Amino acid sequence: MSTFYQEKLNFQDPTSVEQSYKNLLNEDIETVKEMEAWLKQHSQIQNYIEEGLTGHYIDFQCQSDSETAKKAFEYDQQVIEPLVKKYEALLDEKFLSSPIKNQLDPLYYREFLKSKMNAKELFRESNIALEIEEDRLTTHYFEHTGSLTVDWNGEEKTLSEISTYLEDSNRKIRKKAMTLTVEAFISKETELQNIMSDLIELRHRKAENADLPNYRDYMFKKYERFDYTPEDCTNLAVAIQKHVTPLNKRLQREHQKELGVDVYRPWDRKGVSNEQKPLQPFHNRNELVEKTTQIFSNLEPRFAELITTMDKHGMLDLTTRKGKSPGGFCAPLPVSELSFIFMNASKTHDDMTTLLHEMGHCIHNDLTKDLPLSKYRDTPMESAELASMTMELLTMDQWHLFYDDQEDLRRAKKDHLTGIVGFLPFGMVVDQFQHWLYENPNHTPAERKMKFKELQFQIDSSIVDWTGYEEWSEITWLRILHIFEVPFYFVEYVIAQLGALQMYKQYRTNPEKTLENYKQALSLGASKSLSEVYKAAGIRFDFSEEMIKNLMEFVEEELEALND
Incomplete structure (x- = not known):
């Protein structure tokens, strides 16, 4: 289908793919030199496989309504x-x-051996058939959500397109946009809940096959979370609730006052006052790419070269359209030695930061591409998201390239920092929700909704009034593709965001050194532990109460400076 990736193996002839593996299995290894050569050959085969699988995945995400892409x-x-x-x-x-x-x-x-021993402990051939069914179910999720559109004043629009209206100064328009979005998901709730129920049952069987008590423990091993435990996640949720949630509530009250509303409703959270217009940092796709490239030219020429090359090779699918799956991601293509960025831009400030975020992943992939072992290029998500979230913050002092108006620039920076404060509690809600899902696999869909609502009230208590719209709050999680496609992938965002704030704090005092630390840490890939990677970045792999408290004080200082 597409030409942005290279197919080195003929997937339509699985026997030839199998023969590549058999050749490796039959090879004699008698010396260290032969072992290292064998490992490199193995990595090359893995690169070929990953390039083809990723290319087909991207094709389907870009065209989830295409039968050809779906079949491949x-x-x-x-x-x-x-x-x-x-x-x-x-x-x-x-x-x-x-x-x-x-x-x-x-x-x-050391890390390679640890990973291989862990994989051996976890592998069960009986789980392969279950994983085929698991993949089929997640494909159905994207088929349902990728097809969602709404009627906006007689015009069919995707959910990404109407998300811009959530920032409108007109409260009625905001409410209309949110109502249509939520109703679109409600129309699919039965199907999505059934998919989730099937996934939970299937995933619990996988854990049992691997002799583990629940799927949560299975995924901690699968993700090689050697540096922290489920209990650490629970403690992190408590620390976030204690030191972040109060600040988030205070910022929401300030926003409520700016809007001049007596009651702060769900559709008010992104709204602007009557005296303001929603932030619009760019007008079209090419402007977004050009200004992002300019930022990277000032920051590090290689970063600018990277986005230019990706654009030239058709590896930036940035705008929303019907039939395209929701969300955004960066996918490495190890044979092409480039990355593909997928997102659904609709000309908002979030779209600008999303491209900067995904470029952080691309930069990470670029810095690790010469590591000889493919395993070491497969970076853990806690460092992968550190790369992307840090890039959002390191570029803030150049956002004037997107915002000529000083007041808009101030608002953009304030909104970004406020958004971080708002995300941290929500991120822990999603994480703890997933813990509950798989620790209690026999729950009902109704109990699922109630648990999500309960966790929101517990961890992410806010001043938002959901009266009359409680169901909206209960099904928020249906939009989070991670819960369906990559379960337990969410706490990494929280951990990495805390690391990124440490990087930004460092950058504010020594930008040159911070950028060097950033590149040095990312170049390690998965060859070192998370603690060692964070140390190379000049920060700590630390999400203690003390660290979170100190970082929130720093964020408050930054916000106060923007208000001066």
């Missing part, structure tokens, strides 16, 4: 991915059973 994607899920999982487990066994592994450099291969 589902073929990969049903044929290629099971084959890959089977042979990767066999290759792991070959590596771990070889006495030569003990002669490898213990410092360089």
